[in-house]
Amino acid sequence: MCSITGGNRGELDSIFVLQDFRGSGIGQELMTLSLGWFKTNSIENIAISVLFGNDEALPFYEKFGFYPRTYVLSK
Template sequence: MIHYRDARTIDGPALAAMARQSFTETFGMLYPESDLSAFLDEAFGPNGLPAQLSDPDFAIRLALDEGQIIGFVKMGPVTFPGEWRPDAIELYQFYVLSDWHGQGVAQELMAWSLDHARSHGAREVILSVYVDNHRAHRFYEKYGFHDIGRIAFRVGATVDDDNLMRLVL
């Protein structure tokens, strides 16, 4: 049975391991091993995602099955370059392990994300998504997100294009 709860600092190692697994299963084939490893260490190492669990600027919601993290979403202040409304919030990471795709986990996490944004006074949600991640694009578009531009996303020495997307609440 899948249940959901807010992340706690003690979840750091398990959350980092799940994020590494999810990113690798989705995008690992796109990058040389050295680039992938550098990205995973920076994003999900001790100074990355686990450190943000104790940062009050971030909110992280977990999906768990039999105590194992199978998905999560992270929300916080907008950090993309440019001018952003003061009442905008960023959806940073939205990961669900592939074995749980199509089981409602993403929809539950998105519902929490939008409720979180509204309850914190946000009037828009901003995110970035890899240009060739068509599954994610379709998912976000179902909720009303639309493309507003492009941004570079670095994985080690590799630089990819991401689409910036916005949802006005």
Template sequence: MKQVEIISGGPELLDIVEPLWAKLNEYHKKRSTHFSHKFEQLTFEKRKQNLLKEACDVTINLIVDQTNNAYVGYCICTVNKEKQGEIDSLFIENEYRKYGLGAELINRSITWLENYQAQTIVIGVSEGNEHALDFYQKFGFYKRRYILERE
């Protein structure tokens, strides 16, 4: 197993996330059948502003490879004033995905949200990334509704 450490913090860690978020955004852009243009238009600065505007609190978990001091994954989790929790963004570099790090990030997020007494916890999955649904089901997340958007 790789030598990794998970660092936790708040909005002060957002700028560190940017290069990894850009990779996730590019992934969504390539996988999306109908909305790749939305990912092309989305910038990290816009995403960051939306997160900070809508959330009462933010937690960020960053995975650091200790052998090369590189950030290789993250999870952003928020809760709003209605106490709705959301796992907003999750990304792990390909070569680190086989070590259970995604599960660790999800479990930390759920624990944080439960400690915050979130009334609901949601995860949005982008069109084109449906294979992630099986992963999230392992943590008790299921499809509740479909929201369709006109191109």
């Protein structure tokens, strides 16, 4: 799920692939489509939220040039 917020900021809110289908290219296709949609809409500032503890997702996003920059702590 992707969205564009005020100030021309893109947010990739959710990509989820069931465990049985991981490694099949579905996640890569979803990312490619999402990034293409942002590009079509001239969005260059894109944020992705990853739940704490979901460390296996980080290398996937790094392949697309995303790296952790901020931690948001909640109570």
